[in-house]
Amino acid sequence: MNLLYLLRRARDQFGDNIAVLDGDRPATWREFYGRVERSAAFLRSAGLESGDRMAVLLSNSPEYLELYYATAMAGIIIVPLNNRWSVDDCAFAIADSGTKSLVVDDRFLGAGRGIVDRVASLNLIFAGGDECPAGMTSYRAGLEAAVPTSEAWPEPKPDDLLGIFYTSGTTGGPKGAMLTHRNICSNAILCYASGMRVGARYLHGAPMFHLADGAATHVATMTGAAHAFLPTFDPGAYLAAVERHRATSSVLVPTMINMIVNHPAIDSTDLSSLERILYGASPIPIPLLQLAMKKLGCEFQQAYGMTETSPVQTLLQPEEHCFENLDQEFAPVRSAGRPILGMEIRVVDMQDREVPAGQAGEIIARGDNVMKGYWNRPAINQEVLRGGWMHTGDLGAFDERGFLYVLDRKKDMIKSGGENVFSPEVESAIVSHEDVLEAAVIGVPHERWGETIRAVVVLRPGVVRTEAEIIGYCRSRMTHFKCPTSIVFVDALPKGGTGKVQKVALRKLYGNASVG
């Protein structure tokens, strides 16, 4: 079981299907396989050897997909870099992983040069559309000239490293999750076994460096679907791409969904090709989910997971998106679904003892999806992988039927007056206000309560609301101790590469008791 197996399966069983929708040059799976062989040969000729690390800083593109498979074929370990990271963060990941070469395109040319200024030994490969700048290796020219020689290379073993995927990480700074061939392939196969489907044309809407999109990428390949690419996320461009490619599915994160359903073109775009939206990576407010299901007019399936679990742990099935009985403590649509086949999930207390259904604790996971560890972080690995379980750092609870409710990041939970407050619940209540576009809550120090809740709120354009109005709205709908005691109005929330709100940045900016 390795990534090449999935690619060969596509070639052998779906050879004449379109693999890549790329403007005027679509390629079948047979042709795409040939391209991957040439790409692998080129990488080897460019001085990369088996076990070397190669970083990728690219927009979504056929080249990105190609490089995923070409590195696997050549035994090179891929290091996908976060598009939103600063040059310093990228340079850190490159130095930390001992990366030898970096692939950039036009968009990231400046970033690439900045990184080389910091890591002088780095070789730059240019895979953009423009002419290759002096001093860089041209991917396109190299591909043209390459002669496939893959037959002679050793086949990757299941437990060989496939890639190092850096996560911003709330503990101990950025860390590289080491994922093996077995990890990535198991994720694809187990997700498929558990009902993940992408249809005939999969549109990469979320960034390809992130495993949210990666979760479905190899399911698409495995089932012979065509890949279409949105270079960088923009709601208008996404809508246009769905219509142009007749896309059947995408992975989207709640922030993207929010932008799409609020985009003026939503009602005039032909979205009839959409069969299923996979969503996840952060909690979604119920009203947004309902609106999105109506506006996009297709099935929704939720995935919960993290880079460290390659990434999927649970799936909430389309037929489980039922909005009745929302007043009950455990309504499946508010859950992250149930564990995928082959992944074991438990909720445990501080001593790693399983807690009964209905009780909250830390979510831990075991199975073939779980990473080998963080690159070069033995102490943290011992801690997070203790007992053979990935300790996710997420708080959650199971209900009696095995649905998992993700309550909060352990670090983001607010403790106010002895009560545990899970931030997504509060955020969900705030954004249910018709004038609120987005909101995030943090705890700020409080003399008497330990912490008190502060909401950072983005209002819809042109609207004016007061702090008292928002607090009053919350108090009319929630237990008092869960309501914010202060509101900061801002134009935008700080976000990571997949649009997830960065609570660390938020706390830095607005976490001081005297602000607001």
Added chain:
Amino acid sequence: MNLLYLLRRARDQFGDNIAVLDGDRPATWREFYGRVERSAAFLRSAGLESGDRMAVLLSNSPEYLELYYATAMAGIIIVPLNNRWSVDDCAFAIADSGTKSLVVDDRFLGAGRGIVDRVASLNLIFAGGDECPAGMTSYRAGLEAAVPTSEAWPEPKPDDLLGIFYTSGTTGGPKGAMLTHRNICSNAILCYASGMRVGARYLHGAPMFHLADGAATHVATMTGAAHAFLPTFDPGAYLAAVERHRATSSVLVPTMINMIVNHPAIDSTDLSSLERILYGASPIPIPLLQLAMKKLGCEFQQAYGMTETSPVQTLLQPEEHCFENLDQEFAPVRSAGRPILGMEIRVVDMQDREVPAGQAGEIIARGDNVMKGYWNRPAINQEVLRGGWMHTGDLGAFDERGFLYVLDRKKDMIKSGGENVFSPEVESAIVSHEDVLEAAVIGVPHERWGETIRAVVVLRPGVVRTEAEIIGYCRSRMTHFKCPTSIVFVDALPKGGTGKVQKVALRKLYGNASVG
């Protein structure tokens, strides 16, 4: 990933579903899990320790299922013995595997005593319905008294040995295939991912010691189906059990299917509950398949595999059972289907080089289903697992669409006048004669042709046919060199535990040129 995970999944997600249909004492998955815990505690109290081997010689029964999971829980390695084996063969397997205890029921009490005569150190556990004979340990009494203590036992690791499954084997005598937790669990998950379904009530019709039935056993558990048991195969009893239990599916081998569709009760039995028959283990003649589909009135799905691959390698889907274009060289319904997800199958020449589609060669397989090796047979393991691939000893060919055609066992192929004759093709032609119930062909030495083809034929009761008539029938339908030159009429064919014709025995009985 281990077998307990699948069991716990059934308990957690389907706790109130019926697990075992056992006369007046059906058990839910929650109750069954409790029984398994007590069974594991009993086995430990009976002196079996982690890593010990324990053999099972039982009819199909709830106890058999229970022991599969209880041994896994207690870290004991199960050794399922072939019900049809002689006492000597059983004693060989027990001595070869260093088995400490043997579980028997009423039916195998005599065999158990015979085995103890040969392996004196063996402890006998009696799991029958009658009173426990003196000198044996009573399973029932032990289960009553047992107090579950499983929590304290170490969890099996994926690559830990789960069981040793003896195969009669055409090379080097009987050998024990070592299957790990990962092997058996992967088979269940990958089969399910590839569309294997058993419905709500799975009837164990084929013997439970064999992985033909085992292929679906854990799919049934994993999906919370109820298990029903036919103690020992008999076509009339099978039909009655389907009606009584409203069974939705079974694994059957072609010989069993032949007996069922020829049974007088077939037309008067209510088979409307049947949703799918999984069949495999030996080639099925097309007319029998068509008749069976009509008589049983449900979907048919074919599995191809072997004990050494835990067992499934390919599946022919229900919708691929299409009987048009049968005159073409490659008609999918004559194939074994396509590789299941996660299993890599190749067809190679004598030098292990892949051959193109359409060409015959040996079938080799790689993936998480492939056994760890044969117990205590390092030299054979090096040979059959060379390069990390299981060399199946089966000859086959792929077509352009990835369907795998299994032509013959390498050892059973007949070489006549420089031509390769695949025995199933010849057998299929002979049994298409309306008066033939069963047939098997072997090669017999011939001065001029090297080998010539002999058919051993069972006619339908009361029918008389001459050698010349059968040979003439074949010549009217097949290329001359593929036709038998001699016929031996017999009352029955020698068969193994799953009803597979034993070619070795056949050659011993009828393989001499002077016979017939």
